[in-house]
Structure formats: C-alpha cells, structure tokens
Amino acid sequence: MNTLQIKNLSKTYANGVKALDNLSLEIGNGMFGLLGPNGAGKSTLMKTIAGLQSADHGEIIFNGENILQNPLFIKKQLGYLPQDFGVYPKLSAFQLLEHLAVLKGVPKNERKEQILALLQKVNLYEHRNSEVHSFSGGMRQRFGIAQVLLGNPQIIIVDEPTAGLDPEERNRFNNLLSEIGEQLIVILSTHLVEDVRSLCSQMAIINKGCLIASGAPAQFIEQLAGTIWSKTIDKKDWQRYADNYRIITSQLNAGRLNIHVHATTQPGNGFTAVVPALEDVYFTQLVNAPQHV
Ligand code: ADP
Ligand code: MG
Numbered sequence: 001m002n003t004l005q006i007k008n009l010s011k012t013y014a015n016g017v018k019a020l021d022n023l024s025l026e027i028g029n030g031m032f033g034l035l036g037p038n039g040a041g042k043s044t045l046m047k048t049i050a051g052l053q054s055a056d057h058g059e060i061i062f063n064g065e066n067i068l069q070n071p072l073f074i075k076k077q078l079g080y081l082p083q084d085f086g087v088y089p090k091l092s093a094f095q096l097l098e099h100l101a102v103l104k105g106v107p108k109n110e111r112k113e114q115i116l117a118l119l120q121k122v123n124l125y126e127h128r129n130s131e132v133h134s135f136s137g138g139m140r141q142r143f144g145i146a147q148v149l150l151g152n153p154q155i156i157i158v159d160e161p162t163a164g165l166d167p168e169e170r171n172r173f174n175n176l177l178s179e180i181g182e183q184l185i186v187i188l189s190t191h192l193v194e195d196v197r198s199l200c201s202q203m204a205i206i207n208k209g210c211l212i213a214s215g216a217p218a219q220f221i222e223q224l225a226g227t228i229w230s231k232t233i234d235k236k237d238w239q240r241y242a243d244n245y246r247i248i249t250s251q252l253n254a255g256r257l258n259i260h261v262h263a264t265t266q267p268g269n270g271f272t273a274v275v276p277a278l279e280d281v282y283f284t285q286l287v288n289a290p291q292h293v
Helices: 042-049 071-075 093-104 108-121 137-149 167-178 193-199 217-224 235-244 278-288
Strands: 003-012 018-028 030-035 057-062 078-081 155-159 185-190 202-207 210-215 228-233 247-253 256-262
Touching: 003 042, 018 042, 018 057, 018 185, 018 202, 018 210, 030 042, 030 193, 042 155, 042 185, 078 137, 093 108, 093 137, 108 137, 137 155, 137 167, 167 193, 185 193, 193 278, 202 217, 202 278, 210 217, 210 278, 217 278, 228 235, 235 247, 235 256, 247 278, 256 278
Parallel strands: 030 185, 030 202, 078 155, 155 185
Antiparallel strands: 003 018, 003 057, 202 210, 228 256, 247 256
C-alpha cells in the first residue's frame, strides 16, 4: 500500500498569489480526483508533488519519506503528465519513449519490450514510427499515458488530461485511465466533475489554495440526499430566484433555465426533489465554503 501525505502545504508565488494555503491531504492507492475551478491551485500542488517546484511551508511524505527534502525518492517512482506537455522534438513515438525511458533509468535490456507493450496498451502501436508532434490531441494524451507508465511507477499524476479533447477522445482516454489499476496512487486533477464521477473512488475539492472537502464521491452524494431541489424557470426570473434561494447550478434547457437549489426543507413554490449528482456536491461545497480574502 502506498501513501502520500500532504501536510500544511503553502506556496505564495513571487507576484503575491497564494496558490496553496495550509493544505493537508492524505491519498492512498486507487484513483483520486482533485477537483477545483481554474486557479484553485491544482497544478501548483501537482508540480510540487512531482518535485518540480518548492513549497514555502509544509511537508509531503511519500511512503514515509519526506520528498521535499529528498525529491529523488519520489522521482524514480513517479509518472507525471503535466497540464501543458509543451513542445515535442522531431522524434517518433518510439524514439521519444526510448529517450524518456533512459531518463527514467529503465534498464537497457527492458526498454524495447516495455515501450512496445505500452504503445500497445495506449493503442498507438501502429503509429509507433510517426512523429508525436503530428498526433491529434487525443493521441498525444494517450502517448502521455505511455510516458507516465514507463518504469512501472507507484504514483501517477495527470493534470487536466481531458481538457480540450472531443467527447469520443475523452471517453477513450478515461477508459485507458480506468485500466491503470488500483495497486498504485493515481491523482487526476480536473475541473470536470463528470471525469471524477466516472473514475475516482476518492476525491478532494480545493479552491483558492484551500482544501474544502475530501472523501468518497458516493458518501458526499449520500450526505446531500433530500436537500437538492429542481425547478425550470424563465431566464429573466433568475435574479429573483438567486435573491431568495441558494442556487447551486443553473443549466440552460431548451432556452429555459433548470436551477438546482440547496435547502434542508422543501422550498415549496413548485420545486421538486431530485437525487443529488456529484455536480450538486461540488457546487454546494464551493458555494458554502468560507470565503477567503
Ligand atoms: P489550477 O491548476 O487549479 O488552475 P494553478 O496552480 O495553476 O491553479 O494556479 C493557482 C494560482 O496561482 C492562480 O491564481 C495562478 O494564476 C497562480 N500561478 C500559477 N503559477 C504561477 C506562477 N508561476 N507565477 C505566479 N502565479 C502563478
Ligand atoms: Mg491547472
């Protein structure tokens, strides 16, 4: 069993932005969803775990070892797919993986076999001799997963991997992620509630560098049962409802607005009870979180 403990982590950038604010979190094997809006601090946290940047305060302990003091300990066991994978050199998929395998210290006699097996796994075997920069967005992200799995890591971090993918590619990518298995830590950072719902057994919601909540998605949903109410209204009435109810989500539906509100008792006025979705959990947590200045 692997464990990753993040303790009281804080990071303020040179421009004064506090990206992580005394954040603590414990993560075990399985798929962990890190959910938060843009600017919440997700990428900052991932980069810090991956040893690419420092923190101002706090500790990160991986399997008992303080990795802020000993970054090499985690580097050898970590696969990281950054949010912006950046520029690809003019190399084929096979050549680029070979290069990355050398950097990761995969023994020479294992490299070829491992790379070909990974290219099979991510469905890029037929494209192994094509240059990665010619790949579509979905192919690049699948290549990213092959890269992440090189050297059999114990912890995998993927930062917003489905942003910008079309629905079919996103589905394919998520299926691939779901096959990685429960024997290692997989941290998926995203602002897409749907991806967390379909993949993750544990999750955390962060905003403005702070932890808002963490636990099992199913447990969160259970806690909200009986408190989410739905109504379809005219768009022009939205402000009036916003003044009187705690609106959690507003979704356009055939030109009208379907709103979900959070209330512990039946609000009357034509609202009907709905079974909460993870999206209701996410937005209820964000709306109810203490506002930091
Ligand atoms: P997320 O990945 O959740 O969108 P980030 O970790 O990228 O959030 O950013 C958190 C906050 O820190 C944002 O306000 C962002 O503008 C700021 N930030 C991120 N990276 C830097 C940087 N290198 N220098 C200054 N500010 C940064
Ligand atoms: Mg990010």
